[in-house]
Amino acid sequence: MVHIYTGNGKGKTTASIGLAVRALGHGFKVYMGQFMKGQIYGELRTLEKLGVLVERFGTDNCIISLEHVQDIDREKAKAGYERVKEVITSGKYDLVILDEICICPFFKLLTTEEIIDLIKIKPDNTELVLTGRYAPEELFDHADLITEMKEIKHYYNTMGLMARDGIER
Amino acid sequence: MVHIYTGNGKGKTTASIGLAVRALGHGFKVYMGQFMKGQIYGELRTLEKLGVLVERFGTDNCIISLEHVQDIDREKAKAGYERVKEVITSGKYDLVILDEICICPFFKLLTTEEIIDLIKIKPDNTELVLTGRYAPEELFDHADLITEMKEIKHYYNTMGLMARDGIER
Numbered sequence: 001m002v003h004i005y006t007g008n009g010k011g012k013t014t015a016s017i018g019l020a021v022r023a024l025g026h027g028f029k030v031y032m033g034q035f036m037k038g039q040i041y042g043e044l045r046t047l048e049k050l051g052v053l054v055e056r057f058g059t060d061n062c063i064i065s066l067e068h069v070q071d072i073d074r075e076k077a078k079a080g081y082e083r084v085k086e087v088i089t090s091g092k093y094d095l096v097i098l099d100e101i102c103i104c105p106f107f108k109l110l111t112t113e114e115i116i117d118l119i120k121i122k123p124d125n126t127e128l129v130l131t132g133r134y135a136p137e138e139l140f141d142h143a144d145l146i147t148e149m150k151e152i153k154h155y156y157n158t159m160g161l162m163a164r165d166g167i168e169r
Numbered sequence: 170m171v172h173i174y175t176g177n178g179k180g181k182t183t184a185s186i187g188l189a190v191r192a193l194g195h196g197f198k199v200y201m202g203q204f205m206k207g208q209i210y211g212e213l214r215t216l217e218k219l220g221v222l223v224e225r226f227g228t229d230n231c232i233i234s235l236e237h238v239q240d241i242d243r244e245k246a247k248a249g250y251e252r253v254k255e256v257i258t259s260g261k262y263d264l265v266i267l268d269e270i271c272i273c274p275f276f277k278l279l280t281t282e283e284i285i286d287l288i289k290i291k292p293d294n295t296e297l298v299l300t301g302r303y304a305p306e307e308l309f310d311h312a313d314l315i316t317e318m319k320e321i322k323h324y325y326n327t328m329g330l331m332a333r334d335g336i337e338r
Contacts, residue, residue, distance in 0.1 A: 017191070046191075145179060167191070
């Protein structure tokens, strides 16, 4: 099965972490590749402790528009793509999470076709989870489960608060 | 802060589990109370191993409409409510997750006012996370962050598949 968690609301990455925890509870092997992220976030330490292989394919650059994307971001994303292709085809993992991959086409780090190719090469018994806002609609036909996380209210906006350790990262 | 994860899409409970994992990565103390659930799901075993106190206030009854609610469900929900009130006021936990509490008013297991009271008694430094579909709108004014998980596509509908171990439970 292929899941997509997209939308502008909070809960996409955390939902995939929750899926990882649930899968681990059943003895499944779990891999998480994070695109566009360079920093080590709190959740990764815990996931790693639980035996999840976590790899990051981003930099600490804060990319909020296309002009912020640098060559190094493109290189890291491409290298990450090759790496996750290997991971998926290996069939070693029951659950493969590709965090923030859905936003990569928007920032021209990967193409939609490249992501569809990952879905196509996936072994039948591998569960593939793709997260990130702005998931291109062309992806939807290739997914079995799609949830849009829709922001209804967020303290970023109402209170001007930024990301906090332990809650947002 | 008070978070609400509601809507008909997949990812509400898993997002709260992800928040728990993230908080644990920062050394926070985490409590999870699950309303309307009696069964032990895969994720709980892993969360418990990580030091999260998980308690359940439901039965194995499958409640899909008001007519399915039995006295035992109401009693368990009421007892759970008293228990989580204690947990919240104790101030012992940095993160308190009340899973499926948002749907309790819909099934007349708890009132919306009772849930608002929990928000009001919460110590300032306790992060409170409420999940469940059909969250009553009266709750929204009392929350800082609200995400609606919107189902766009689900294999329950397209393929007639039911919940699978390690993925849905």
